[in-house]
Amino acid sequence: MTTNQKTAAQPPETGLAHERVYRTLRHQVMFGELPPGEALTLRGIGTSFNVSMTPAREAVRRLVAEGALSMSASGRITTPEIGNDRLEELAAIRALLEPELACRALPRAHPALIDRLRSINSTVDQMVVKQDASGYIRSNLEFHRTLYLRAQAPAMLAMVETLWLQLGPTMRQLYSRMQRGGRLGHHRAILAALRAGDEQALKLAVREDVTQGLRMLSV
Template sequence: MQAPLKTTDQTTLAHDRVYRGLRSRIMHGEIAPGQALTLRGIGAEYEVSMTPAREAVRRLVAEGALTLSASGRVSTPELSTDRIEELAALRALIEVELASRALPRAHMALIDRLQAINSTVAEAVAHRDDVRYIRANLDFHRTLYLRAQAPAMLAMAETVWLQLGPTMRTLYSKLRRSDPPQFHRHILAALKAGDEPGLRIAVRTDVTQGLRLLAS
């Protein structure tokens, strides 16, 4: 457990492991909104000292995945309704653009892959597995957007996903989804048809569907 014997392994920098671990858990809704975290707790969990834990947290705070209280306490954000709507609007803005850019580059192989992911989504819905649903759903979107060749835009979209992560889980499990990936099928149909206006509408609808839950 002594300090300076850990070889500086290029591929598995401690703070990066912690960052990726926490990021994945937050983005996929494995941590509830308002959940408090501590640097020492994170360090213990990942078997590192406070230093890498602090750097990972700092990075996630910068991305809006975590919030700091006035006294520096760390927790997942509890989003207001206004904030949720704003983030959904951002998703719509950015993801419609990404989908539009991906459209001319979307060949059959991509559509096949999207359909495969989509069956995973349906499976997760059937099994009432929220985390798996969120993971597969985001995987669907990311796979499409990667074709847009727009890394900065994709990074922004993922940052929004990250901010919504804890809340999404709560929202989804509040209203039991009976909805199979209906909107995803609209997206796939528009992709196959090369229908850009239809694709924009389909993506916008899919991305803002969660807002309908807020009306209740």
């Protein structure tokens, strides 16, 4: 069966309908709660959120434009299945943009920020031991976003988040094999470089952290 049901918050939600649908679907995709290739329908989304097809269509159109969802030539909607070549590309873009964001954040990285990052990183570790893939992705991205917010580069951050979105459905299975291999202390290296104010070390640590997922794919 391809119909999709999802318990949606129905009474107190504020804001426009299509934005609520958009935001919820966006989170589900970004945090890997939907497997790659999952089929969605406008009517299914509509009934899930207690709205008509119209706002569902707008939300989906928006997500397709951002690469969070795929659309076949006939208009069928699925979560994207990322091929290896595309995955390599997206990782390469991350490896270009995220060190730059980290660099721009470096002069503004107060001790309070570093402490907050340390706290988030402990949450990441908790998610690893809890085998919570979605929670791991969520807290890992929060670690990066918290750092990059200090860069005061909203356009660059938005672009990076678009990359995270596109990688979302693939990340889950990618990080499922992460247990055995990777999970080296890249985040700790990032924190150390921040404390030391070492720009080159920071760039390197971020690049390593970003490309780690790709490396275990080629094994």
